[in-house]
Amino acid sequence: MWRREWPYNFTFPRSYMTRDTFEAMFWSLHLCDIKEDEENQKKKGTPEYDRLFKIKPLYSQIVTACNSLFQPCREISIDERMVASKARIGFRQFMRDKPTKFGYKLFVLAESCSGYTWNFFVYQGKSANVQGEGLSFTSVMDLMNFALLGKGYHLYVDNFYTSPALFQQLATNHTAACGTIRQTRIGFPKTKVNDLPKKAERGDMRWLRKDNLLFVKWKDTKEVTVCSSVHKAYSGDSTRRRVKEDGQWHNKNIPVPDAIRDYNRYMGGVDLSDAMIQYYSVRGKTMRWYRTFFYHFVDIAVVNSYILFKLSAIGRGETPMSHKRFREVLMKEMVDEAQAAVAAAAPRPSLSTTCMPMYFGQTATDQRRVCVVCKDQGRKVKTPVYCSKCDVALCFTSSRNCFKDYHLRM
Structure with a gap:
């Protein structure tokens, strides 16, 4: 960014900051008080040791800002997010099925339609005490801050979280839920009377109710099982699928249960947020694990800001600017703000120190x-x-x- 040879002879950021100044600021970047961090390091190996102490101040501020600046719409979703890193630290995770396989795992609650990151926490590994129903249960209840979020929401989760016990607990807090479910979960009906046949056709479905929960099996390319506490079994909706008949492939409308229709529509809130972060991420190379989180917190702040700006523009009946253009305007305004702050803070030369x-x-x-x-x-x-x-x-x-x-x- 600071090279002068073509094609890298950019005027920005060279005209506002030298490379040495940037590197000096970056090398000096800390997210907590150094003396307090040294005291925390002395507690390593004891229950009082905080593994996330280096990022705790900014971590808490970002979560508080995400909670307080936006009220999500009715449909929300919870999923995991991976922050890429190969640092050798105890709570780095490996997730085989994620595009980012190595890194830090975050549990995230996002609004389904806009992708706004409303709440999240960093998973610290098995060393963290998980009580009660296990990680899948406690992570959802921790993210669903009912005191701030309120009630009446429809939550969508995947089969890692879905369990009858969780959905019953959410129902006591006036929150409905829907998600794919593993048939080995405790509380899943064991009956085979209403099961799908072995050679079921695409679009076939079976369902049953247990208490206030609906369990649906639907045949797509493979069998899909969903649990819901809010949906009807089937209201006549259909979806387009490619079906092979008489040796020919063609599109066909097949029936789809309401729970699976809405699950496909609203489950992708966290994935949408991840995509928006990856489009123009500020993340750079670093050997310090806490700086990786600093980059990610900046990404969350910028993407959430753009979502708020976009929703405000739509509410006024205006056409919102693109994500890229928003970042360019934001960068320009931040530079102008910094220059004005420096000019205001600079001491004015006195007559005794200036030749006049x-x-x-x-x-x-x-x-x-x-x-x-x-x-x-x-x-x-x-x-x-x-x-x-x-x-x-x-x-x-x-x-x-x-x-x-x-x-x-x-």
């Missing part, structure tokens, strides 16, 4: 002294002008500028 022509008295005739430049040249010329810093008399007229000559030879 001044009169000895209130007027030009109050007092005169011999000009030091004229005196050196053998002339005795008196002048009412003197230098405020050097405190010497100097001529300053239309025909002679000893003030300039004196300072040029210094």
